[in-house]
Amino acid sequence: MEHIIIIDILNIALPLLYFLLVWVYGKAFFADFPWARELKSKILFGIILIHFVYLLDRTFVFNHPPATTIFEILTLLAFSVAVSYAFIERLSRAKETGYFILNIAFFFQIASSLFIKDLLEVPDVLRNPLFGLHVTSALLGYAAITISAVYGFLYLMLYHEIRASKFGVIYKKLPNLETLERMSFIAITMAFGLLSLAILFGFIWLPKAFDDFSYLDPKLVGTLLIWAMYGTGIIAKKRGGWTGRKVMLLSVFGFVFTIFSMTVVNMLFSKFHNFH
Amino acid sequence: MNLLCIGISHHTAPLELRERLWFSDDEIRAALPKLKEAGFHECVLFSTCNRTELYVFTTEADFRVDFLKKFLIEQKSARSHINEENLFSYFASGAAEHLFRVASGIDSMIVGDVQILSQVKSGFNLALATGTAGFFMNKLFQSALHIGKRSRRETHISEGAVSVSYAAVELAQRIFDDLGSKKALVIGAGDTAQLTAKHLLGKGIGKLFITNRTHERAELLAKMSGGTVIPFEHFTERLAEIDIIIASVNADKYILEKTDIERMNKGRHGSALFLIDIGVPRNIDPEAKDLDNVFLYDLDSLNGLVHENVEKREAEIPRIREIIGEELAILFQWHSALQASPTIAALTQLLEQIRKEEVEKNIHRFAPQDQELIELVTRRIVNKILHTPIVNLKNGHDESHNDRLTKISIIRKLFGLDARKERSHAG
Numbered sequence: 144m145e146h147i148i149i150i151d152i153l154n155i156a157l158p159l160l161y162f163l164l165v166w167v168y169g170k171a172f173f174a175d176f177p178w179a180r181e182l183k184s185k186i187l188f189g190i191i192l193i194h195f196v197y198l199l200d201r202t203f204v205f206n207h208p209p210a211t212t213i214f215e216i217l218t219l220l221a222f223s224v225a226v227s228y229a230f231i232e233r234l235s236r237a238k239e240t241g242y243f244i245l246n247i248a249f250f251f252q253i254a255s256s257l258f259i260k261d262l263l264e265v266p267d268v269l270r271n272p273l274f275g276l277h278v279t280s281a282l283l284g285y286a287a288i289t290i291s292a293v294y295g296f297l298y299l300m301l302y303h304e305i306r307a308s309k310f311g312v313i314y315k316k317l318p319n320l321e322t323l324e325r326m327s328f329i330a331i332t333m334a335f336g337l338l339s340l341a342i343l344f345g346f347i348w349l350p351k352a353f354d355d356f357s358y359l360d361p362k363l364v365g366t367l368l369i370w371a372m373y374g375t376g377i378i379a380k381k382r383g384g385w386t387g388r389k390v391m392l393l394s395v396f397g398f399v400f401t402i403f404s405m406t407v408v409n410m411l412f413s414k415f416h417n418f419h
Numbered sequence: 420m421n422l423l424c425i426g427i428s429h430h431t432a433p434l435e436l437r438e439r440l441w442f443s444d445d446e447i448r449a450a451l452p453k454l455k456e457a458g459f460h461e462c463v464l465f466s467t468c469n470r471t472e473l474y475v476f477t478t479e480a481d482f483r484v485d486f487l488k489k490f491l492i493e494q495k496s497a498r499s500h501i502n503e504e505n506l507f508s509y510f511a512s513g514a515a516e517h518l519f520r521v522a523s524g525i526d527s528m529i530v531g532d533v534q535i536l537s538q539v540k541s542g543f544n545l546a547l548a549t550g551t552a553g554f555f556m557n558k559l560f561q562s563a564l565h566i567g568k569r570s571r572r573e574t575h576i577s578e579g580a581v582s583v584s585y586a587a588v589e590l591a592q593r594i595f596d597d598l599g600s601k602k603a604l605v606i607g608a609g610d611t612a613q614l615t616a617k618h619l620l621g622k623g624i625g626k627l628f629i630t631n632r633t634h635e636r637a638e639l640l641a642k643m644s645g646g647t648v649i650p651f652e653h654f655t656e657r658l659a660e661i662d663i664i665i666a667s668v669n670a671d672k673y674i675l676e677k678t679d680i681e682r683m684n685k686g687r688h689g690s691a692l693f694l695i696d697i698g699v700p701r702n703i704d705p706e707a708k709d710l711d712n713v714f715l716y717d718l719d720s721l722n723g724l725v726h727e728n729v730e731k732r733e734a735e736i737p738r739i740r741e742i743i744g745e746e747l748a749i750l751f752q753w754h755s756a757l758q759a760s761p762t763i764a765a766l767t768q769l770l771e772q773i774r775k776e777e778v779e780k781n782i783h784r785f786a787p788q789d790q791e792l793i794e795l796v797t798r799r800i801v802n803k804i805l806h807t808p809i810v811n812l813k814n815g816h817d818e819s820h821n822d823r824l825t826k827i828s829i830i831r832k833l834f835g836l837d838a839r840k841e842r843s844h845a846g
Contacts, residue, residue, distance in 0.1 A: 177573075305593060306708070308720040310727055314593060320691060321596035387689025387712045 146204045147261065153197040158256045160190045161221065161249040168242040172316050183241060187229055194222045205261065208275035214259040216282065221251035223279075223286030227333060231290060235326045237318040244293050273348035277341055281366075284337030285401065288373070291330035292398030295391040298323040302388055324387075327394050328380060331373055338370045365404035372397060420754055422559070423482045424514035425491065425506055426472035429528045432505045439497040442466040444545060450494050451551040457486070460821065461556045465542020467535065469528050472542075474518065476555045484508055515559060515750060519743045522563035523570040524577060531576040531732040536567035553821040554828070558753060566746050573742065574735040579728030584614035586721045586728075587695045588622055591663055594691050594714060602626040602660055605646070606674065607667035608636040611697050615665045616644045628661070630654040632668065658683045665695045666702035673704045680707040687712070697721070756837060759812045762827050765836045766808065770801045 164186055171179035198219065201209040209215040228244045297317055304313050305320075317323065345363075350356045357363075376393060379385045427440050442450065447464050454462045454475065461476040473491060475482075488503045509517045520526040522539050543560040546552035552560070571577050580586035595601055603624050605616045608631040616627060627646035631637035637648045649657055658664075658679065668674060675694075680703070684692060694715040696703040701717055708715040755761065774797050782790055808830065831837055 175575075301593075305590070305714055308716070308723060310724050319592060319596055320594050325596065384688040387691065389689055389711070 146200055150197065150200050150204060150261070153193065153200070154256050154259065157190075157194060157197060157218070157221075158249065158253040160193065161225075161245065161252045164190055165242060165245050165249050168245055172239060172242045173312060175316075180238075184229075184232065184238060187225065187232075187241070187245070191222070191225050191229060194218075194225065198222060202275075207270045208278060210275065210278040210282070211269045212260065214255045216278075217251045217255035218259065219278070219282050220286060221248040221255065223283045224248040224251065224289060227283060227286045227290050227330065230333070231326055231329050234329055235318075235322065237322050237326060239316050239318055240294065240297060240323075240326070243297060244290055247289060247293070271348060271352065273344055274352070277344035277348055280337045280344060281341035284334045284341055285405065287330045287334035287337060288369075288398055288401050291327045291334060292395050294323050294327035294330060295394035295398070298327065298391040299388065299395070302391075324391060327391065328377075331394065332377060335370070335373045335377055338366070338373070342366065342370060362404070369397070369401050369404060372400070420511045420515070420751070421477045421479070421482070422511055422514045422555075423475050423477070423484065423487070424472060424509040424517050425475075425484065425487050426470055427501070427506050428470035428472070428526070430526075431507050432501075436501055436505055437469065437471070439500045440466075440471045440491060440495050441468075442471060442495070446494070447542070447545050448549055450490075451546060451549045454487075454490070455551050457490075461546075461553045462551045463543055463546040463556050463560065465538060465545070467538045470521070472518075472521070474514065474556065474559070476553075476559075482510065512747065512751070515562075516743060516747060518559065518563045519566050519746060522567040523739045523743060524567070525570075525736050525739050529581050530729070530736070531578070531581070533571070533577050536564065536571075539567070540564055554824040555754075558750070562746050562750050566742055569742050569746075570739050574738050576732055576735045576739060579724075579731055581725055581728050581732065582614070583697060583718065583721045583725060584611050585618050586724045587615050587665065587697075587716070588618040590695075590714070590716065590721075590724070591619070591693050592622065594693055595662070599623045599625045601662040602628065603663035603665065604628045604630065604649070604654065604657070604661045605640070605665045605667075606630050606654065606702065607665075607698070608633070608640045609667050612665055612667040613640055613643070615667075615695065615697075616640065616646065619663070619665075620644055624663075628654075628657065655679060659686050661692075662690065663693045663695075664703075665697065667697045668702055670698065670702060671700070673702060675703045675707070677704040677707045677710070680704070680710055680713060684710055684713065695721070756831065757824055757827050759823075759827065762830060762836065763809050763812055766830065766834060767805060769834055769836065770805060774798065774801050 164183075167179050167183045167186055170176045171183050198209050201215075210219055224244065225248045228241060228248075232238055232241065298320060300313055301317050301320055301323065304311065318326070345366075376385075376390075376397070380390065427437055429437065442464060443466075447466070451462055451464060454473075458479070459475040459477050463474045465472060471491070473487065475487065477483075485503065488506050488508075491506065492498055492501050492503070517526070518539075522536055524531045524533070524535055527535050539560070543552060543556070543564075546556065580589040591598065591601075598619070601624060603616075603619050603626070605612050605627065608629065616629070620627060627644060628649050629637045629641045629644070629646040630649045630651050631640070632651050634648070634650065637651075640646065641648045655675075659682075661683070664675070666674060680692070680694070689712050692713050694703055694707065694713065696705075696715065696717045699718065703715060705715065705717070707713055778793060778797055782793060785793055812827070812830070
């Protein structure tokens with residue numbers, strides 16, 4: 144009972160905390176407040192911890208990974224975006240893009256908190272630990288793709304501002320073009336690794352879990368296509384030295400294709416591999 | 420506060436006069452002891468391309484302004500060019516405020532100039548080394564340096580490029596992450612090209628090539644900047660390896676056509692190409708701007724950026740004035756506390772308070788008939804303890820001003836008089 148109260152409190156608190164986080168990152172980016180610059184990464188770390196406790200609590204109380212409904216997936220996605228961003232921020236040491244990325248986490252979390260249900264009864268197949276690993280790695284991978292696309296979008300914005308001689312807040316505050324491209328590439332590399340894991344866990348678990356499993360399921364084919372597309376992009380960049388605006392455009396188009404695969408294909412064509 | 424500032428700056432005199440009063444470090448080292456011999460307790464002198472300023476601290480009522488003006492002019496044998504009217508003077512708080520304005524960068528020709536702070540600092544260090552900066556100047560200049568740092572930390576006074584050459588380099592930094600891995604080509608050897616080359620080197624450009632129609636001038640610039648000369652007739656052959664081009668030559672037609680840039684761009688796999696055209700008439704075909712991953716800027720677009728930055732810096736001046744006001748208040752509080760009378764009063768008050776507290780705590784241990792005696796005895800003890808320090812503080816006229824201030828400062832520190840004052844203010 145106590146645990147359910149904690150879950151309910153955190154369910155209300157998390158969107159507010161993400162709002163606070165976005166506000167602090169916004170204050171640092173647009174108003175350049177020193178206290179916001181100082182505190183933002185610490186607040187991000189704190190909220191990631193709280194969110195982790197919330198997800199862990201849900202897993203133990205409801206006895207299944209919080210990935211069985213679309214609204215559980217959304218809170219997991221919000222968490223994945225925050226974790227992936229924190230990782231990239233640490234790797235690249237560029238802290239100016241958080242406002243744009245963490246807004247996504249905030250919107251995912253608010254949608255989740257509004258509609259999430261406390262499900263105690265779920266199919267046994269969804270209690271399997273391999274399912275948890277499959278979904279977690281897939282979602283972290285998709286979060287990294289989202290982040291890569293945001294960096295791609297920021298790159299294109301800055302590219303046009305510089306070429307049009309507009310020297311406003313975007314010009315002044317965003318990292319330089321090469322850094323944005325590097326951050327986008329880090330995110331894509333992370334996404335590729337995580338999707339590889341998701342596919343691996345999926346191929347081990349899915350055939351055992353579903354009687355109507357098919358290797359030709361549109362969702363599987365779509366995911367493999369996304370994986371192959373990003374893999375080719377990484378090789379092209381590493382070996383062929385691809386760089387610049389066109390690569391960033393591809394990153395944004397890759398994201399659009401991923402969203403299409405995740406939504407339209409998932410809802411209309413996939414048979415066994417669907418969210419509840 | 421017997422502080423005086425005398426000087427010449429871009430506000431009061433044109434360059435041809437300012438340069439007459441410019442002091443080298445050696446000249447400063449020679450001049451300062453003469454002022455000390457003339458009876459000024461402490462003095463600091465510094466010289467930059469836009470100003471020469473002398474700060475003196477004296478205990479005498481007469482500042483001897485005319486003497487000091489004459490001294491500066493005669494030290495540089497500049498009497499035939501400069502007269503006393505070309506020099507400004509500020510007194511007491513006005514002089515401190517002026518120094519603070521200078522250190523903050525708001526008095527500079529280019530508002531927010533970053534160099535002035537280090538120039539003020541080296542002027543002060545020179546006076547310290549010469550033995551003409553003492554207790555008072557130390558506090559004054561430490562406050563000025565603190566204001567300089569606060570201004571740059573708490574405001575945007577030094578942000579954004581305010582010269583065309585620096586704006587070009589700043590733009591390059593918004594495109595490239597690591598200039599150390601980039602190659603730049605300077606076409607031309609004029610002033611702006613030279614300055615841009617200097618700024619690029621300052622930012623650690625990987626490789627700098629220079630080309631010019633007059634080979635000797637290119638060689639000269641290369642020697643000054645550490646670049647490599649490419650013969651003008653062959654520079655287009657090297658374009659494929661270049662990331663940044665600064666073009667500044669006098670030419671009737673474009674020296675780089677759109678087709679040249681297109682050819683350059685082909686083997687670059689989308690890497691950014693940054694082109695700065697500061698030639699009049701323009702040196703690079705403006706249509707090259709439409710090519711993918713090409714960033715082309717001419718004088719007008721760079722001037723626009725400079726103008727915007729200047730306006731932003733000027734908007735920070737009111738905030739800097741607030742900082743100066745805060746630090747002036749602290750300086751005055753410190754200075755007034757360094758007089759003998761307030762220190763004697765604070766010390767007496769402190770010991771009396773300690774006496775009272777201890778008597779109140781322990782008075783019940785004594786018989787009622789002894790209590791009055793205890794009051795009397797403890798008061799006598801305190802008065803006797805205070806007698807010698809008070810006499811010494813009052814009779815310090817035979818000591819140097821510096822020794823006197825040091826003595827008062829030590830007493831205030833030992834007995835925590837300033838901390839106590841702050842606590843009572845906070846309370």
